Amino acid sequence: MASGVTDPSIKTPKDSRRRAEGLRQRLEREIFSGALLPGERLDESGLARRFGVSRTPVREALLQLASAGLIEMRPRQGAVVAAITVQQLLQMFEVMADMEALCARYAARRMAPAERQALERAHKACVDLARRRDPEQYYEANRIFHEVVYAGTRNAYLEETTRALRNRLSSYRRFQLHQPGRVANSLAEHDAVVAAILAGDADGAATAMRAHVSVQGEVFTDLVSMLPPQYLQVTAS
Amino acid sequence: MASGVTDPSIKTPKDSRRRAEGLRQRLEREIFSGALLPGERLDESGLARRFGVSRTPVREALLQLASAGLIEMRPRQGAVVAAITVQQLLQMFEVMADMEALCARYAARRMAPAERQALERAHKACVDLARRRDPEQYYEANRIFHEVVYAGTRNAYLEETTRALRNRLSSYRRFQLHQPGRVANSLAEHDAVVAAILAGDADGAATAMRAHVSVQGEVFTDLVSMLPPQYLQVTAS
DNA sequence: CTGTCTAGGCTTGTATACAAGAGAATGTCT
DNA sequence: AGACATTCTCTTGTATACAAGCCTAGACAG
Numbered sequence: 001m002a003s004g005v006t007d008p009s010i011k012t013p014k015d016s017r018r019r020a021e022g023l024r025q026r027l028e029r030e031i032f033s034g035a036l037l038p039g040e041r042l043d044e045s046g047l048a049r050r051f052g053v054s055r056t057p058v059r060e061a062l063l064q065l066a067s068a069g070l071i072e073m074r075p076r077q078g079a080v081v082a083a084i085t086v087q088q089l090l091q092m093f094e095v096m097a098d099m100e101a102l103c104a105r106y107a108a109r110r111m112a113p114a115e116r117q118a119l120e121r122a123h124k125a126c127v128d129l130a131r132r133r134d135p136e137q138y139y140e141a142n143r144i145f146h147e148v149v150y151a152g153t154r155n156a157y158l159e160e161t162t163r164a165l166r167n168r169l170s171s172y173r174r175f176q177l178h179q180p181g182r183v184a185n186s187l188a189e190h191d192a193v194v195a196a197i198l199a200g201d202a203d204g205a206a207t208a209m210r211a212h213v214s215v216q217g218e219v220f221t222d223l224v225s226m227l228p229p230q231y232l233q234v235t236a237s
Numbered sequence: 238m239a240s241g242v243t244d245p246s247i248k249t250p251k252d253s254r255r256r257a258e259g260l261r262q263r264l265e266r267e268i269f270s271g272a273l274l275p276g277e278r279l280d281e282s283g284l285a286r287r288f289g290v291s292r293t294p295v296r297e298a299l300l301q302l303a304s305a306g307l308i309e310m311r312p313r314q315g316a317v318v319a320a321i322t323v324q325q326l327l328q329m330f331e332v333m334a335d336m337e338a339l340c341a342r343y344a345a346r347r348m349a350p351a352e353r354q355a356l357e358r359a360h361k362a363c364v365d366l367a368r369r370r371d372p373e374q375y376y377e378a379n380r381i382f383h384e385v386v387y388a389g390t391r392n393a394y395l396e397e398t399t400r401a402l403r404n405r406l407s408s409y410r411r412f413q414l415h416q417p418g419r420v421a422n423s424l425a426e427h428d429a430v431v432a433a434i435l436a437g438d439a440d441g442a443a444t445a446m447r448a449h450v451s452v453q454g455e456v457f458t459d460l461v462s463m464l465p466p467q468y469l470q471v472t473a474s
Numbered sequence: 475c476t477g478t479c480t481a482g483g484c485t486t487g488t489a490t491a492c493a494a495g496a497g498a499a500t501g502t503c504t
Numbered sequence: 505a506g507a508c509a510t511t512c513t514c515t516t517g518t519a520t521a522c523a524a525g526c527c528t529a530g531a532c533a534g
Contacts, residue, residue: 044516054489056293059517060300067304076495076516091392095339102335155328161398281486291519296487313486313525 023051024061031070031081032170037230038083042071069168083233086224092169093215099162100146104193104209107152108202115152116198122148123194130187135177145190149197149209175226176215186212260288261298268307268318269407274467275320279308306405320470323461329406330452336399337383341430341446344389345439352389353435359385360431367424372414382427386446389434412463413452423449 027047030036047058062079065071073079084092111119122145129141146166150159176182189212196204215223224232264284267273284295299316302308310316321329348356359382366378383403387396413419426449433441452460461469 045514055516056488056490059297060487063297063300064304067301077497078516088394091394094392095395095398098339102332155331157325157328158332161332282484292486293518293520297517314527315486 023053023057024064027061027065028070031065032167034171034174036081037228038081039230040081042079042081044078068164083231085233089172089224089232090216090220092165093220096162096165096169097210097214099158099165100213101206101210103149103153103158103162104197104205105202106155106158107149108197108200108205110154111152111197115148119148119152119194119197123190126190127187130183135183138183139174139177142186149193152197172223172227172231176223179222260290260294261301264298264302265307268302269404271408271411273318274465275318275470276467277318279316279318281315305401320468322470326409326461326469327453327457329402330457333399333402333406334447334451336395336402337450338443338447340386340390340395340399341434341442342439343392343395344386345434345437345442347391348389348434352385356385356389356431356434360427363427364424367420372420375420376414379423386430386434409460409464409468413460416459
């Protein structure tokens with residue numbers, strides 16, 4: 001797929017550490033964005049050539065990605081982009097809904113006035129962008145909305161964990177965007193979340209947020225059926 | 238991971254990959270057990286000599302530990318066992334309480350009859366061991382009790398995440414054991430959790446479990462004051 | 475005596491060389 | 505012809521060599 005796409009010598013003579021971090025993040029983005037599809041083989045030498053470094057930093061990047069669960073490294077058989085089973089996907093969505101709900105609960109209790117205003121602004125941005133009918137831009141605005149909620153939890157660990165899970169699922173959620181009427185629903189749900197948080201209603205915020213990010217029942221079925229086959233692993237091995 | 242599917246013959250009796258994993262796990266245990274104290278420097282060459290391998294696998298192990306948050310790698314300055322701030326510790330305990338509560342909630346809804354019996358057995362084992370006044374053994378029985386709850390969630394991702402956080406905090410919780418009366422309290426709390434789960438009371442199970450693992454207020458203060466100074470990082474950096 | 479600058483050693487980060495296993499391709503035997 | 509064994513190649517895993525930055529010790533000036 002990306003075999004012939006050799007970007008000519010990136011050549012960042014600035015900071016060598018920068019290069020290593022950039023490597024991991026770059027591969028990360030390629031996975032999140034779908035440029036690297038699940039099941040795709042990650043050849044160490046090939047990546048090394050592509051990025052103009054040796055195999056050592058490539059291996060280090062791959063190891064970190066494996067720790068994050070984004071790729072799978074089978075001993076002596078190399079690394080492939082992780083594909084997950086339908087069960088795993090459902091379970092991860094389930095946990096994510098509860099973690100986002102937890103974030104909303106904390107945020108409702110802890111947000112400072114300035115943060116509450118930022119939440120309203122982020123929500124308003126979503127409303128404005130929804131009118132443009134540009135799913136990509138709305139996707140980004142929605143992401144920021146959730147980031148504002150994370151920041152309001154005043155709990156960096158919860159923030160980080162939730163964000164990691166959200167990122168991990170992002171390549172799957174992407175396919176949800178194009179469902180008709182999804183954006184309108186999403187806005188209404190945001191509205192309920194904002195109202196509850198501004199009112200300091202922790203339970204209400206949690207419930208509203210859980211409903212917003214919840215992907216189960218028919219919604220889950222629809223999502224799974226829209227996924228390209230590579231994204232899912234056959235359950236029985 | 239333990240989703241019921243049996244692994245298709247792991248084989249590899251002498252797999253060299255095994256050695257690298259053993260390396261990571263060995264360092265992990267040394268950190269959890271307190272053999273390696275927070276702030277302690279992890280010299281790559283030294284570890285390589287100690288384990289009889291070259292620096293390469295050592296570096297790979299360190300990178301994985303860094304991904305798990307157990308150590309901290311500052312560029313060009315080497316790795317040290319992670320010490321966290323009081324704020325971070327409080328936040329992690331907070332999240333852990335909610336995640337364990339979530340586990341209990343799921344378990345109350347989903348445990349099969351056989352699993353409920355296993356829960357009762359695990360609880361009984363705790364009661365029996367408490368009489369022996371052996372904190373270490375009780376600690377282990379308590380761990381198993383929680384593992385049974387995890388298994389009852391039927392959500393491998395939640396299970397794995399919660400376990401990882403629990404392990405991460407284990408070296409801090411260890412100091413809590415020796416508080417007088419802690420074991421008796423713990424048993425009473427287990428009792429409430431078991432009762433709620435057996436009754437299928439999801440909310441009650443969550444509340445009881447949160448109360449059980451919750452470390453805040455005076456309990457948190459006591460815990461922090463019992464920690465050796467290395468375990469905590471000075472807040473201002 | 476103290477603060478600052480500099481040079482050296484020692485550590486990490488990267489590249490390359492080497493060993494060893496997995497998979498493919500080919501040849502042979504039934 | 506088909507199935508099986510064997511070799512061969514290509515990949516990963518590990519070791520070692522090399523480059524580059526940080527820390528410290530020591531000297532010198534104020």
